[in-house]
Amino acid sequence: MKRRDFIQMSGLGLGAMALSSIPIFGKSVDPSRFLESPLDVAAKKALADAALNAAKKAGASYADFRLGRYLNQYVITREDKVQNIVNTESYGIGIRVIANGTWGFASTNEVSQDSIAKTAQKAVAIAKANSRFQTEPVELAPVESYGEVSWKTPIEKNAFEVPVADKVDLLLSANAKAMENGANYINNLLFLVNEQKYFASTEGSYIDQDIHRIWPTFTVTAIDPKTGKFKSRNALSAPMGMGYEYMTPKDSEKIVSPAGFNLYRNNYDLVEDALIGAEQAKQMLSAPSIMPGKYDLVLEPNHLGLTIHESVGHPLELDRVLGYEANYAGTSFATLDKWKSGDFKYGSPIVNLVADKTQPNSLGNVGWDDEGVKTKKWHLVKDGVLVNYQAIRDQVDIIDQNESHGCCYADSWNSVQFQRMPNVSLEPGKDKYSANDMVKDVEKGIYIAGRGSYSIDQQRYNFQFGGTTFFEIENGEIKGPVNDVAYQSNTQEFWNSCVKICDKDDYRLFGSFFDGKGQPSQISSVSHGSSTTRFNGVNVINTERKI
Structure with missing residues (x-):
């Protein structure tokens, strides 16, 4: 060719x-x-x-x-x-x-x-x-x-x-x-x-x-x-x-x-x-090729949204947790015993992850879901601790709840509706803090924007993410673009390395038009909001392959 x-x-x-x-x-x-x-x-x-x-x-x-x-x-x-x-x-x-x-x-x-x-x-x-x-x-x-x-x-x-x-x-x-x-x-x-x-x-x-x-x-x-x-x-x-x-x-x-x-x-x-x-x-x-090692990552919302989607949205779908998706899309590391313990540290104390079907301008924003339940907002992770899942009318009794979360969806009139991911987002930081402030606080890091390649295991635990553009940070300043960047971690380690989140003025949405799930497969559209966020000491690899 x-x-x-x-x-x-x-x-x-x-x-x-x-x-x-x-x-x-x-x-x-x-x-x-x-x-x-x-x-x-x-x-x-x-x-x-x-x-x-x-x-x-x-x-x-x-x-x-x-x-x-x-x-x-x-x-x-x-x-x-x-x-x-x-x-x-x-x-x-x-x-x-x-x-x-x-x-x-x-x-x-x-x-x-x-x-x-x-x-x-x-x-x-x-x-x-x-x-x-x-x-x-x-x-x-x-x-x-x-x-x-x-x-x-x-x-x-x-x-x-x-x-x-x-x-x-x-x-x-x-x-x-x-x-x-x-x-x-x-x-x-x-x-x-x-x-x-x-x-x-x-x-x-x-x-x-x-x-x-x-x-x-x-x-x-x-x-x-x-x-x-x-x-x-x-x-x-x-x-x-x-x-x-x-x-x-x-x-x-x-x-x-x-x-x-x-x-x-x-x-x-x-x-x-x-x-x-x-x-x-x-x-x-x-641009030079990245030197592998540990870096502090400054992640744009248009990049972090995909990481949220794969490492938070999917593993906290209750049907996946229960094994209903095992044949096609895997299971989840976030098993019921972790939720029941009441103290499973999904992330650091500043990590608050919410599911929200009422979020304005989001892909998942509707008034009612596809089984007539009025949509709402609820916490999945609060102050770093796993507190809930995503569940619909015939599932919530399994987690001792009596009200559907309103996240049932079918992608067509000839598809049966079932549990689908709502908008899952990281709440912004409470203190005034911009992305420029964040870069100034980094000695050795990488600023990543845009979605890229990714890989995550069947339990949504071990993963690797790339991006669209990468910029090296040295002593509080962006030096310039770099190539061949991907970071590796596991879900719990990654979210516990979250040390700073910009405030609401930096908050933006990322989204997917084509989130696949189920057999027969269906697609859905879902958004993930966040502000620019920093994760310290994450393992970065060089993806260049020489033949």
């Missing part, structure tokens, strides 16, 4: 992986359809009642109904060209029941009362068949009956109303700036998602929700023509639960990084990031 072909394929990798991770594209549609509403709330309620009544008549002791309409738009560009524009819609109904103490589920894309009644009967038949193997009946924690309610992502500008041409112009403008600044290649992608979901249950709730998410991202590559070596820098954006207003940078949201690039709390400057990304990719071509 020629080097040029390899780089072209590598540049397209991010978009290909992202698109291939989506389990349901639905059917291709004209984007004008995104602004149409196929059913009003009264029609949705009539369909829900048809399903619930049929389920009860067939012998269900409980039933819930989900009508889902999933809209996706992906705009993909490369240098001065548009490579693809994808517009899809997926629409259908999922019905979940309990009969003879056992779960059953069935779905249909025929949205009619007759089809829905037959689907409800099928779900009950499946539950009754499964009940022959059920040793203990399903036990649901009580939930409030909310009646007819609604919730919508508080967007300022619906991204689906913005003409595709405007989105293309923005992406190509960013590409042009990167190329003018010395980049050899850039691929730039914009992902938009709108989930329109209607939930109803035999417990009396009828919940209509309209959820919006957005993610701009790119990979820019610079090549040294003399050596043929190349370096890439990914976007420092975060996927967000916002509308198109996210793409309009505001100076009031700007945070200047100690490494010299601008970051924004709830906005993003795509053109500026592409311009600086090209410059940093060029700088990395001549």
Whole structure:
């Protein structure tokens, strides 16, 4: 394979992986359809009642109904060209029941009362068949009956109303700036998602929700023509639960990084990031390789979020702790005995990790989860001690609680809902303290920004993380970029090495559009917030491989 072909394929990798991770594209549609509403709330309620009544008549002791309409738009560009524009819609109904103490589920894309009644009967038949193997009946924690309610992502500008041409112009403008600044290649992608979901249950709730998410991202590559070596820098954006207003940078949201690039709390400057990304990719071509050893790490929120996701979010999912995910995604070191002890030191005393489905602008922000539970915020780790897990209605009795945490989710109308990670975040420090202050306090360290490669074991304990950009810190000053950096630790050792957290003025969100779990596999979107944080004495390795 020629080097040029390899780089072209590598540049397209991010978009290909992202698109291939989506389990349901639905059917291709004209984007004008995104602004149409196929059913009003009264029609949705009539369909829900048809399903619930049929389920009860067939012998269900409980039933819930989900009508889902999933809209996706992906705009993909490369240098001065548009490579693809994808517009899809997926629409259908999922019905979940309990009969003879056992779960059953069935779905249909025929949205009619007759089809829905037959689907409800099928779900009950499946539950009754499964009940022959059920040793203990399903036990649901009580939930409030909310009646007819609604919730919508508080967007300022619906991204689906913005003409595709405007989105293309923005992406190509960013590409042009990167190329003018010395980049050899850039691929730039914009992902938009709108989930329109209607939930109803035999417990009396009828919940209509309209959820919006957005993610701009790119990979820019610079090549040294003399050596043929190349370096890439990914976007420092975060996927967000916002509308198109996210793409309009505001100076009031700007945070200047100690490494010299601008970051924004709830906005993003795509053109500026592409311009600086090209410059940093060029700088990395001549940057020295890191000397392995122990370093103090200063971790940007757009990097630390992935570490939180893998070392806190996943190991504290109760179904993983119980072994339900062992066949596909592993188990967890954070076993029930550690929680029951009441004194398991997950991290240092300044570490407070919270789960929160109500966090504004986050990917996981909704009013109710997919089994009709109102969302909330709760501590997982408080003052460094493990205090709770993530659990849903049929799990919380296992940890002696009588209220679901409201973190049940299905990625489609034809997927059964189950426990999914809520937003999991590190609370900011209480004292006034900036990232610049933090760098000044470091004698020998590395400042890391952006997500990179990672590896973590099946129990979410031993791990290794890379990043997008790395800057060496010496005697309180950033010296310059370095290459080939990754840090290794284990979850408990790492979080107990946390010594300082910047205050709320530095707090920002990181996120994942494609968090995978379950068999059959489902994806979900989740955010992780933090301020810039320091971890002392972490083992850093050199990842360069010589052939």
